[in-house]
Amino acid sequence: MRAWLYLIAAAVAGAIITTPALFVLILLGGSFDDALVASLGTLMLASGIAVVSMRDIIRCGLAMIVCFLTLAALYVTLGAPMVAAAQVIVYIGAISVLILFAIMLTQEKVGSARLTFQTQAAPAAVAAIVIAVLVSLVAAATDWGAVDAHIRIATSDLAILLFDRYVLAFEAVSVLLLAAVIGGVFLAKREQGQGG
Secondary structure (H helix, E strand, C coil): CHHHHHHHHHHHHHHHHHHHHHHHHHHCCCCHHHHHHHHHHHHHHHHHHHHHHCCEHHHHHHHHHHHHHHHHHHHHHCCCHHHHHHHHHHHHHHHHHHHHHHHHHHCCCECCCCCHHHHHHHHHHHHHHHHHHHHHHHHHHCCHHHCCCCCCCCHHHHHHHHHHHCHHHHHHHHHHHHHHHHHHHHHHHHHHHHHC
């Protein structure tokens, strides 16, 4: 019975993800790249909603990884493979894993019956509507025909800029992440020692 539920959930998820792609391809006459951007954007929105709406915090972290991975796929689709690689390495490989380790070391797996952020649901809904209206107005006012092709930057030029001019910033971030991991482990050990 449980396998059927997973199969039905996968079919519904597939339909949700492919519907915008079919809409762009068939009704709007877009290209395959446009359809791919529409379906990846839908997957990113769905996983972002899953991050803030699920009660199991480990599954929220995994949904966040899906959201970051979809954003990296969007970067590749839009012609920025170096930014996509940085997205995978930094956000999925470091930040998400760090957050999951911190959650597993310091908190319970399942949240309380009433989540703490639910007290701010009304102001968050108003802010989301205002932002959606602003983004829609800006998107409608933009002359999208002005850019005929993707702007591509050579990966070697970007790598030289990042790892030559801004190498100190990268090293500072690595030290900061190391300090955060050590601090998380220290706090988890101290809480276990005080509880027992």
